[in-house]
Amino acid sequence: MSVKYAVLGLLVQRRGYGYDLVQRFEEQIGPGWQLNAGAIYVALDKLEQDGLVRPIATEDAIAPTRRRTVRGAPRVVYEPTERGMERFDEWMKEPSALAPLREELHLKLALSRKNDLPRLLELVAEQEQICRRRLEEHADATPLEQLAERNAAWPALAAAMVRDAESEHLRATVAWLGRVGAAMRTQLGAAAPA
Amino acid sequence: MSVKYAVLGLLVQRRGYGYDLVQRFEEQIGPGWQLNAGAIYVALDKLEQDGLVRPIATEDAIAPTRRRTVRGAPRVVYEPTERGMERFDEWMKEPSALAPLREELHLKLALSRKNDLPRLLELVAEQEQICRRRLEEHADATPLEQLAERNAAWPALAAAMVRDAESEHLRATVAWLGRVGAAMRTQLGAAAPA
Numbered sequence: 001m002s003v004k005y006a007v008l009g010l011l012v013q014r015r016g017y018g019y020d021l022v023q024r025f026e027e028q029i030g031p032g033w034q035l036n037a038g039a040i041y042v043a044l045d046k047l048e049q050d051g052l053v054r055p056i057a058t059e060d061a062i063a064p065t066r067r068r069t070v071r072g073a074p075r076v077v078y079e080p081t082e083r084g085m086e087r088f089d090e091w092m093k094e095p096s097a098l099a100p101l102r103e104e105l106h107l108k109l110a111l112s113r114k115n116d117l118p119r120l121l122e123l124v125a126e127q128e129q130i131c132r133r134r135l136e137e138h139a140d141a142t143p144l145e146q147l148a149e150r151n152a153a154w155p156a157l158a159a160a161m162v163r164d165a166e167s168e169h170l171r172a173t174v175a176w177l178g179r180v181g182a183a184m185r186t187q188l189g190a191a192a193p194a
Numbered sequence: 195m196s197v198k199y200a201v202l203g204l205l206v207q208r209r210g211y212g213y214d215l216v217q218r219f220e221e222q223i224g225p226g227w228q229l230n231a232g233a234i235y236v237a238l239d240k241l242e243q244d245g246l247v248r249p250i251a252t253e254d255a256i257a258p259t260r261r262r263t264v265r266g267a268p269r270v271v272y273e274p275t276e277r278g279m280e281r282f283d284e285w286m287k288e289p290s291a292l293a294p295l296r297e298e299l300h301l302k303l304a305l306s307r308k309n310d311l312p313r314l315l316e317l318v319a320e321q322e323q324i325c326r327r328r329l330e331e332h333a334d335a336t337p338l339e340q341l342a343e344r345n346a347a348w349p350a351l352a353a354a355m356v357r358d359a360e361s362e363h364l365r366a367t368v369a370w371l372g373r374v375g376a377a378m379r380t381q382l383g384a385a386a387p388a
Contacts, residue, residue, distance in 0.1 A: 030304075033295065034296075092305075092313065093313050095320055096297070096320075096321065098324050099298065100226065100227055101293075101359070102196075102227055102228075106227070107200040108286055109352045110200075110222045110223050110353060111200060111207075119287050123289065130291075130292050144374070148376065148377035154307065154311075155307075159304060162303055165295070165374075172366030176359050179339065183338055183355065187342070187348065
């Protein structure tokens with residue numbers, strides 16, 4: 001449940017409501033996380049149950065003339081409690097485990113039979129395209145080293161680090177897919193009649 | 195729910211019961227997935243509900259003299275149904291999305307303030323150690339290229355591909371952590387009194 005603490009951290013930055021937090025999460029963490037917006041609302045409920053955030057007002061109370069959300073319910077604005085601010089600081093200091101690597105393609109590979117090879121080779125090419133497209137989105141970003149040398153301000157530098165993590169992961173995936181594709185072609189070549 | 199299809203695939207290989215499938219999953223997919231054993235049992239329930247697998251017997255019926263599981267309940271052995279075998283083949287052919295990259299450390303970075311830097315630098319060093327330890331476990335594995343050149347048998351080659359994916363990911367993470375650590379030290383140096 002690390003999303004819970006991320007939502008808490010966003011509220012420590014400044015108060016907010018559900019959809020606002022969805023947007024800020026996506027801006028600050030980037031697309032690599034593939035946030036499911038529902039997770040933000042689950043996190044808010046859990047944080048409120050744990051006494052780490054509290055609803056301070058509805059958007060109605062703050063700006064009664066603004067239009068309501070699609071469902072007609074007023075937006076609830078949250079802020080961290082004192083315990084919430086302490087808990088966030090504690091979380092920031094706790095060790096972080098390495099996340100699992102859970103690619104569906106790995107499952108397919110591990111469970112495939114040799115006659116799946118032609119289709120697997122297509123899947124490898126598809127994933128390579130996805131990675132390359134996403135890498136293009138990173139192409140204009142200033143490299144981390146340059147920002148560090150220029151002594152960029154902290155939040156910008158931290159954001160560049162997270163972007164850099166995604167780029168590195170995508171480049172590594174492309175390199176791996178390249179090796180896998182080559183090995184698959186060797187197998188197919190060996191299997192083909194001479 | 196890709197674990198569901200992986201469990202189905204394991205049962206297509208040969209019938210099995212819960213804990214046996216946990217072990218086979220870990221053997222064939224490797225430690226990078228960080229399997230939660232409970233997910234196998236959830237998958238079995240779902241597969242049975244969907245009519246893709248069926249319980250064929252309990253271990254009691256097969257080997258009545260073997261001892262029962264810890265809870266005293268007999269082990270239920272499953273096999274795929276005909277529809278299950280078809281569904282597995284379909285799944286193998288479906289496109290696979292790229293998995294999200296969800297590292298807690300990325301959340302901490304994105305939400306940190308400059309005074310969190312000393313602790314973040316420690317977290318970076320801790321993650322680097324975790325990665326290096328896990329890379330050591332891969333050190334003795336035959337490189338993918340060598341296996342491909344030797345025209346290794348398919349299941350062994352596929353398993354090597356999955357292992358290689360984990361190694362590549364770990365090496366990429368180490369490279370990223372190195373850049374991040376260096377950038378953090380530059381910031382701390384600039385912040386320190388001259």
